[in-house]
Amino acid sequence: MNIGKIKLFKKGFQAYYLLVISIVSLTIIIQSMTQYSLKKQRSTALIVNLAGRQRMLSQRLLHELYSCRYHNCDYAEMKLTMTKLYQMNGFLQQGNVGLKLEPLDDEVILREFRRLEPHLEWLNSELKDFQNFKNLSFTDVRYRVDRFLFIMEGIVNQFQKKAEKDIHTMMIIELELAIFSIVIILFEIFFIVNPIINRIVDQKKKLSEIAWHQSHVFNSHMRNIADLQYVLKMEKNLERQKEIFGFIEEELNHLKKVSQNMVKSLEETIEDPKPHQLVIRKVEDFLEKYKLMGTEKALIDDDKAHSVK
Incomplete structure (x- = not known):
């Protein structure tokens, strides 16, 4: 059994389908971009x-060392601070699933992290043994912490610039999508909604003409024929009957003209193709090229009724 190909669009309506689909698609794209932008931010x-927290941890590390040298030493707190500092440095570069951080791909920022690495490694190696605190030069530790702070300050600024650049890019994309949405809406107003309104007005005018013919001219001739038919039944004179038949024939001719006028009022006057009709025809040609449109006929944009098989 042969199964025919499924036709996605019916002829005469595919342009409207595509416009609706384009608006829905545009809405989905805008929402997707908005969600992506929020996630990125x-x-x-x-x-x-x-x-920024890395800078705070480095300063706390220096404070804990000072406490161990001159006050009560809390080695566990220092060890925890050093672990957080070292661990977070890796997360910022390599990413972390739990924190939903993606691996860093900015070469400029990665280069700054490589500059930071020797100072962080020195702090980690020198402060991991609490018995070495007394022999450790506080000046050296302070120098390493200051360098760490300085480089990390630059990294934070680079992250901030990157964030501002991403936000600016997203704003441009969203603005372009908004402009495109307005263009689509204006296109619908001028080439879809306005022609439909004009068509409804024309049809209303045609129906008014038909109603006038029906209520005045057509009914008038029908009454005349009914009266002549009654007179014909009553008349016995053959000459008079022939004369009445002539009157009836004359009324029938008038009815024929009225009927022709009614049909004429339904016919569309020949006009040059409208802009939206040209667009729709191009869409039809495109869909026919890729066999997306059925061959059956329906009410199309020329305001004429076609048979449907």
Whole structure:
């Protein structure tokens, strides 16, 4: 059994289908871009926050070392601070699933992290043994922390610039989509809605003409024929009957003309193709080329009724 190909669009309506689909698709795209932008901004804000937190951890590390040298030493707190500092440095570069951080792909920022690496490694190696605190030069630690702070400050600024650039790009894309949406709406108004309104007005005018013919001219002739038919039944004179038949024939001719006028009022006057009709024809040609349109006929844009098989 042969199964015919499924036709996605009926001739005469495919342009309207495509416009509706384009609006729905555009709405989905705009919403997707908005959600992506919000997700991107959340990720960027988190990265900037974590990078700023690195500066705080480095300063806390220096504070804990000072406490161990001159006050009560809390080695567990120092160890925890150092672990967070070292671990977060890796997360900012390699990403983390739990924090929903993606791996860093900006070469400029990665180069700054490579500059930061020696200072972080030195702090980690020198501070991991609490017995070495007394022999550790506080000046050296402070120098490493200051360098760490300086480089991390640059990294935070780079993250901020990258975030602003991404937001600016998203704003441009959303603005372009908004302009495109307005163009689609204007296209619908001028080439779909307005022609439909004009067509309805024309049809109303035609129906008014038909109603006038029906209520005045057509009914008048029908009454005359009915009266002549009654007179014909009553008349016995053959000459008079022939004369009455002539009157009836004359009324029938008038009815024929009235009927022709009624049909004429339904016919569309020949006009040059309208802009929206040219667009629809181009869409039809495109769909026929890829066999997306059925061959059956329906009410199409020329305002003429076609048979449907």
